[in-house]
Amino acid sequence: KAGVTQTPRYLIKTRGQQVTLSCSPISGHRSVSWYQQTPGQGLQFLFEYFSETQRNKGNFPGRFSGRQFSNSRSEMNVSTLELGDSALYLCASSLVGADNYGYTFGSGTRLTVV
Amino acid sequence: KQEVTQIPAALSVPEGENLVLNCSFTDSAIYNLQWFRQDPGKGLTSLLLIQSSQREQTSGRLNASLDKSSGRSTLYIAASQPGDSATYLCAVRGAQKLVFGQGTRLTINP
Numbered sequence: 001k002a003g004v005t006q007t008p009r010y011l012i013k014t015r016g017q018q019v020t021l022s023c024s025p026i027s028g029h030r031s032v033s034w035y036q037q038t039p040g041q042g043l044q045f046l047f048e049y050f051s052e053t054q055r056n057k058g059n060f061p062g063r064f065s066g067r068q069f070s071n072s073r074s075e076m077n078v079s080t081l082e083l084g085d086s087a088l089y090l091c092a093s094s095l096v097g098a099d100n101y102g103y104t105f106g107s108g109t110r111l112t113v114v
Numbered sequence: 115k116q117e118v119t120q121i122p123a124a125l126s127v128p129e130g131e132n133l134v135l136n137c138s139f140t141d142s143a144i145y146n147l148q149w150f151r152q153d154p155g156k157g158l159t160s161l162l163l164i165q166s167s168q169r170e171q172t173s174g175r176l177n178a179s180l181d182k183s184s185g186r187s188t189l190y191i192a193a194s195q196p197g198d199s200a201t202y203l204c205a206v207r208g209a210q211k212l213v214f215g216q217g218t219r220l221t222i223n224p
Binding site: 107 | 148155156158159160163203211212213215216
């Protein structure tokens with residue numbers, strides 16, 4: 001069974017540009033969450049989508065946005081990139097209504113802003 | 115606001131030792147607690163998931179316990195091996211999100 005797939009694995013962008021990251025969840029998982037990992041802040045919650053609707057959002061500026069498609073695939077967009085956006089972005093999927101189920105994470109996208 | 119703390123931040127032990135990693139959380143209103151392993155530059159690998167109604171879970175050489183009322187969980191690793199070297203993260207699930215600790219960086223010396 002295929003795991004959570006994130007593309008691309010690595011990205012280098014210039015300050016001021018925008019970037020789109022993609023996440024394909026495990027088949028049958030309809031909930032997709034995004035997390036940012038940095039050495040200083042650790043893992044921080046960005047947002048969660050279920051059935052194409054954002055259910056919850058973390059404490060990030062509006063430059064960070066996302067969406068989910070009808071096939072449960074999700075994209076995350078960061079506009080007007082700043083140096084501090086350099087991080088490992090992790091996507092996780094979970095079963096629908098899965099308060100009692102765990103999350104499965106992808107390998108992440110390493111974003112470097114120069 | 116849920117806060118998760120992991121102690122110690124780093125641990126180095128010789129191969130073959132049994133060891134315990136600690137995780138504490140401030141809000142006991144959780145659905146479950148999950149332990150993950152992360153190798154450098156990689157994603158998270160789920161090790162164990164404990165439901166809020168459970169006391170412990172076991173997988174191979176790993177055993178995780180949960181005391182929800184006191185806000186604590188421990189991950190016990192038996193007969194440690196060099197391949198166990200990684201960062202171990204605990205995360206508690208609240209309303210539609212996971213809250214992570216900062217992790218324990220574990221090094222097993224051959």
